[in-house]
Amino acid sequence: MKTIYLIGIGPGDPDALTLAAIKAMRRVDVFFVLEKEGEGKDSLIRFRREILERHASDRPYRIATGASPKRDRESADYAGAVEDWRKRRTQVIADLIDTEMADGEIGGFLLWGDPALYDGTLQNLHDLIADGRDDVTFEVFPGITCVQALTARHKVTLNRVGESITITTGRQIETGDPAAVTNSVVMLDSRDAFRRLADQPDMDIFWGGDVGTPDEVLIAGPLGDVAERISRTIQDQRARKGWVMDTYLLRRRAPKGG
Template structure:
């Protein structure tokens, strides 16, 4: 039976590949890469650099396909259907690649930025392909160092504070309101800098873009002060490279603790 590795490759630093990831790379015959176009060609090159660093030349094949466009203008009730359509279009591509490019006894691999379990669609798409029943394969998952882990490591801080929860959410959700009962919030996939609506609150931000790459940018400090700088650096970086991948941690300062009930 065909076998697939879903390999988390970290946030961008080749040194963040785990030993388990390197072992999976070395057992792979065919690597599938979705090409996001010329603007993001350096993302494809980072993957090739990782392969070149760990695998003998000629020991594997790379098969590329064009990544389908997603309707990023869809909002509100149309957002989830638009994402579903995009994932199904990707499933069509995955199914074709596995059927036509992977031999019955070969192992293929998808190289996933960060960790495959955190805001990534690969696992869901593979399940959709299997559910169609037109091609059979097994797959395993190799965890990676997520951008969240990389972010807090680079800022030399933790995700949570003692006995306190932390929540990971999206910019779209943050724009709807700060999560109830949580003072430490990691935000991903925020194209609109939703942190701006909280600039008048007592909140620190730890922000990072292109984590683990030579283009890495880090900013931290009180949101009211750091926010405008982040907006400027983000706009400049996006203009320079044509794309940006960033994430951030918002840390709200402790509010007054309510008095304990009588008798406690």
């Protein structure tokens, strides 16, 4: 049997790893890294290697890399494009397990934030096993999410009394009903979707770019007042290093006297 560990490593701060994650890392024989195309990928891989150098034990381990398939982001069939990408990614993972692991060994993926929040690797392994792989099992080690890091850095609570909290994507903010946005954490926004709500006079934003890293930037205030500043910051970060990981909380102010 081959065992895979999915290890949440937090949003970017090496100090944000849990003790359980560190203990798991110290049992891994081979760490898998899926390399993405584009600018900025080297720094993402380098961070994982720094995590290993800092937290892995002196026990020998190997690093095996594979090419992460590129997703068609222009397809009109969004769900179909995601499904196709997921199948191709599952095959890359299966090939790594076959070629880089011996029976009885433990393989590990170091995953940003938490493996259960907007990361496809957990589903990849479910798909792999559903396809008939009875020689593979896996365990999940949760991590600190960018959502938790964002609210901690802004010193705000995630929820308010008597309200729910929604975790959604930039795509949903861009196309959904603005009136439905009351208390929402937005992730995976590659299109500055918050600008669509900049005319909402009672909307605040708590934005964070690369939270928990040396490049961290925090901006908060009435959305209409700071939307342009956030957009410029995103552009500057992308121009400087090729990418930015940003998360934000959109929160509608309660009516006065309410």
